[in-house]
Amino acid sequence: MKITHKGDYALKAVLDMSVHYDEGLATIQEIAKRIDAPGKFLEQVLLELKKGGFIESRRGKIGGYQLSRPPQQITLGQVIRFVDGPLEPIACINEGYSDCGDLHQCAFRPIWRDVFQATSNIVDNITFADLAKKIEAASKVPTYSI
Amino acid sequence: MKITHKGDYALKAVLDMSVHYDEGLATIQEIAKRIDAPGKFLEQVLLELKKGGFIESRRGKIGGYQLSRPPQQITLGQVIRFVDGPLEPIACINEGYSDCGDLHQCAFRPIWRDVFQATSNIVDNITFADLAKKIEAASKVPTYSI
DNA sequence: ATATACTATATTAAATCAATAGAGATTATA
DNA sequence: TATAATCTCTATTGATTTAATATAGTATAT
Numbered sequence: 001m002k003i004t005h006k007g008d009y010a011l012k013a014v015l016d017m018s019v020h021y022d023e024g025l026a027t028i029q030e031i032a033k034r035i036d037a038p039g040k041f042l043e044q045v046l047l048e049l050k051k052g053g054f055i056e057s058r059r060g061k062i063g064g065y066q067l068s069r070p071p072q073q074i075t076l077g078q079v080i081r082f083v084d085g086p087l088e089p090i091a092c093i094n095e096g097y098s099d100c101g102d103l104h105q106c107a108f109r110p111i112w113r114d115v116f117q118a119t120s121n122i123v124d125n126i127t128f129a130d131l132a133k134k135i136e137a138a139s140k141v142p143t144y145s146i
Numbered sequence: 147m148k149i150t151h152k153g154d155y156a157l158k159a160v161l162d163m164s165v166h167y168d169e170g171l172a173t174i175q176e177i178a179k180r181i182d183a184p185g186k187f188l189e190q191v192l193l194e195l196k197k198g199g200f201i202e203s204r205r206g207k208i209g210g211y212q213l214s215r216p217p218q219q220i221t222l223g224q225v226i227r228f229v230d231g232p233l234e235p236i237a238c239i240n241e242g243y244s245d246c247g248d249l250h251q252c253a254f255r256p257i258w259r260d261v262f263q264a265t266s267n268i269v270d271n272i273t274f275a276d277l278a279k280k281i282e283a284a285s286k287v288p289t290y291s292i
Numbered sequence: 293a294t295a296t297a298c299t300a301t302a303t304t305a306a307a308t309c310a311a312t313a314g315a316g317a318t319t320a321t322a
Numbered sequence: 323t324a325t326a327a328t329c330t331c332t333a334t335t336g337a338t339t340t341a342a343t344a345t346a347g348t349a350t351a352t
Contacts, residue, residue, distance in 0.1 A: 002148040003236040060350025090149040107277040118264040131253040206319025
């Protein structure tokens with residue numbers, strides 16, 4: 001798995017909308033400012049997330065974006081896969097892959113599959129509700145560092 | 147973690163040299179043919195592996211490459227990290243990273259660390275002796291598929 | 293009407309990846 | 323000692339991906 005800037009922005013944007021889930025629509029610029037992303041770049045990312053069914057939008061004045069379903073129904077894995085592609089560390093694990101001559105006897109393949117499984121187990125079992133909850137908890141019990 | 151062609155060739159080359167560990171030097175072209183890699187490209191990869199201390203070489207006639215230490219002393223993780231870089235799915239986990247404004251309160255960071263740990267646990271606990279052993283076992287007890 | 297905000301493509305700059313090319317250095321051996 | 327085989331090293335090229343910017347258009351509240 002490799003997370004690009006685009007993927008990073010996407011995850012942060014979805015988390016931001018999760019934290020502000022009760023507040024309705026937020027504009028691109030609001031989100032961009034809060035997650036510290038280039039506005040025009042975030043536009044494309046949000047448009048993509050919309051096409052993926054994660055968020056919905058409203059045009060015109062008082063327009064903006066919001067989640068299209070509650071944060072507890074969106075996992076990290078869903079967003080990562082959609083934006084940055086499959087979690088596999090190498091292409092040969094995917095169904096239908098046929099570029100390699102000795103697929104069924106490759107010594108590495110089972111290992112890549114293990115890595116893939118371990119990764120999936122983590123990101124598919126964390127929802128944006130979980131993350132939003134952590135953020136709220138952290139903001140209520142601040143830690144003071146010297 | 148993302149494994150490139152270069153990394154894939156490197157791993158396959160080290161495994162090949164592990165399987166043939168008792169046979170001494172092998173030329174680039176021999177290895178290239180056995181692992182199905184472009185010869186000139188493999189040259190660079192082997193040179194890099196040599197600089198990493200994984201293999202040693204001999205020039206001139208009857209020259210070639212061989213492992214510089216036994217296969218049980220080389221792990222998958224060592225080779226992957228050396229050739230394809232850190233296992234982290236995103237840069238912000240590395241020591242000394244400072245591009246992100248809210249590093250210590252980022253909700254995603256612990257997750258990326260979990261993914262990194264899970265990946266490390268797998269690839270750092272497999273040696274090329276383990277893999278070579280599997281290959282030998284498979285060649286002795288062939289499975290017949292219909 | 294008009295300002296605000298999303299929609300959609302096109303373009304660009306940089307980085308990375310994969311591979312090829314070619315000249316040079318070393319060594320066994322005939 | 324000439325030669326062929328082989329590793330060494332650097333440069334170059336083409337393709338792809340990534341990250342970002344630019345620009346023109348569509349929808350909507352006021």
